[in-house]
Amino acid sequence: MSETDSDRIGRAALPEPRPAEPVAEAERAAARLRSPDQPLGEPGRPVNRSSPVYVAMSAATGVLVVAAAAYCVVVAADVLVLIGLAFFIAVGLDPIVARAARRVPRLVSVGLVVLGLLALVCGCVVAMMSVLIEQGAQLRDQVARYRDLLSDRGTFLGWINQQLHIEQSIRNVVGVAAGSIPEIVASFVVVLVLTVYFLSDLPRIRHALVRLVPASRRPRAILIGDEIFAKVGAYLLGNVILSVIAGAATFAWAVTMGIPYPLLLALVVSVLDLIPIAGALLAGALVALVALTVSLPVCVATVGFLLVYQLIEDYVLMPKIIGKTVRIPAVLTLVAVLIGGFLLGVIGALVAVPLAAAILLVLREVCFPRLDQTSSEAPG
Numbered sequence: 001m002s003e004t005d006s007d008r009i010g011r012a013a014l015p016e017p018r019p020a021e022p023v024a025e026a027e028r029a030a031a032r033l034r035s036p037d038q039p040l041g042e043p044g045r046p047v048n049r050s051s052p053v054y055v056a057m058s059a060a061t062g063v064l065v066v067a068a069a070a071y072c073v074v075v076a077a078d079v080l081v082l083i084g085l086a087f088f089i090a091v092g093l094d095p096i097v098a099r100a101a102r103r104v105p106r107l108v109s110v111g112l113v114v115l116g117l118l119a120l121v122c123g124c125v126v127a128m129m130s131v132l133i134e135q136g137a138q139l140r141d142q143v144a145r146y147r148d149l150l151s152d153r154g155t156f157l158g159w160i161n162q163q164l165h166i167e168q169s170i171r172n173v174v175g176v177a178a179g180s181i182p183e184i185v186a187s188f189v190v191v192l193v194l195t196v197y198f199l200s201d202l203p204r205i206r207h208a209l210v211r212l213v214p215a216s217r218r219p220r221a222i223l224i225g226d227e228i229f230a231k232v233g234a235y236l237l238g239n240v241i242l243s244v245i246a247g248a249a250t251f252a253w254a255v256t257m258g259i260p261y262p263l264l265l266a267l268v269v270s271v272l273d274l275i276p277i278a279g280a281l282l283a284g285a286l287v288a289l290v291a292l293t294v295s296l297p298v299c300v301a302t303v304g305f306l307l308v309y310q311l312i313e314d315y316v317l318m319p320k321i322i323g324k325t326v327r328i329p330a331v332l333t334l335v336a337v338l339i340g341g342f343l344l345g346v347i348g349a350l351v352a353v354p355l356a357a358a359i360l361l362v363l364r365e366v367c368f369p370r371l372d373q374t375s376s377e378a379p380g
Helices: 005-013 022-033 052-075 077-100 106-151 156-164 166-179 181-211 215-257 262-272 278-292 296-321 330-372
Strands: none
Touching (some): 077 106, 077 215, 215 262, 278 330
16 A cells, blocks of 8 residues: 555654764763773773874874973973982882881881981081081181182192192182072972972882883882882992991091091081092092191091092992992993983982992893893794
8 A cells, every 4th residue: 555645744744863962872881881890991992003093193192202201301300300319219218118117107107217317417417516616617717828828839739729720619619509508408308308208109109110011021020120129228328328437437537637627527528428439539639638738748648548448438348338239340330420420410420320230130130131042032
């Protein structure tokens, strides 16, 4: 039977069904995917990495990420250095915090360790304050005398000043140091605050770093990462102990030989000795220069004492205190300190040795075994 005109008119009068709104349909689908075990739903199928669109987008994204990262490093270099130094100190202090965290919560242990270190430093400064003020006043009163000695070309000290321009170098250093005091104080506060935060969240940071490694390689990455953290911690704590010993030895020698300002010299040597190689050389030159104001024989004896002490520190004290945890070849130590100092200054020289030890560990445990595999052993 054929369709009548009235049936066609009636069907045409009915409204056409409206398509479902796309976002509403997606929300209903999302609600169906949600479950107590997976509140965000199951991951979808991986993207086809052989697709030309995916390859092009990956390449473009990689270039943009590298360019943006390079720009951020250049612009925020100073801040990144402070962040890196704070993380380095936090890793070094983590063994102490971890031991204390066995008995009290980690946040409490972090507070106790930080307050303990600050109390120790402040206590030492307060204990030496009167002597430091006295010797500082003596040094201020003798500045004119030392300036005259440096300016007199008829004296041995004046001849050295004429050859090496010691007076001008001292003026430059003092001027830079005086102008940098506010910046140094601000940087110290920033590093202190960041160190506290890093110490508090270091287990979570470690967990996040491990999650970046493929699951099949995570156990090995955990072992290597823990060894790197152990190297940094051993180096930091051992370096502080060695610096204290160097300052104490300098103080005893200065008092014995009658070199002026023994406590000031000991304090400067302790701080500079934290910097590998370059710090010891600079501290030794400063002590020898002050000893030269006493007499030439005292200066020569002081240089000999400093050389002997440096040998004892390198071959007796360092193996005993730091042990073999951070032992790396001497030439690699020198190269690492030079590169770190050139790139990041004093902070770069300070962190160069444990960083070089970490790189050497990764090369020895990951890269060299792969390179040593024969063609039959290499995975196809």
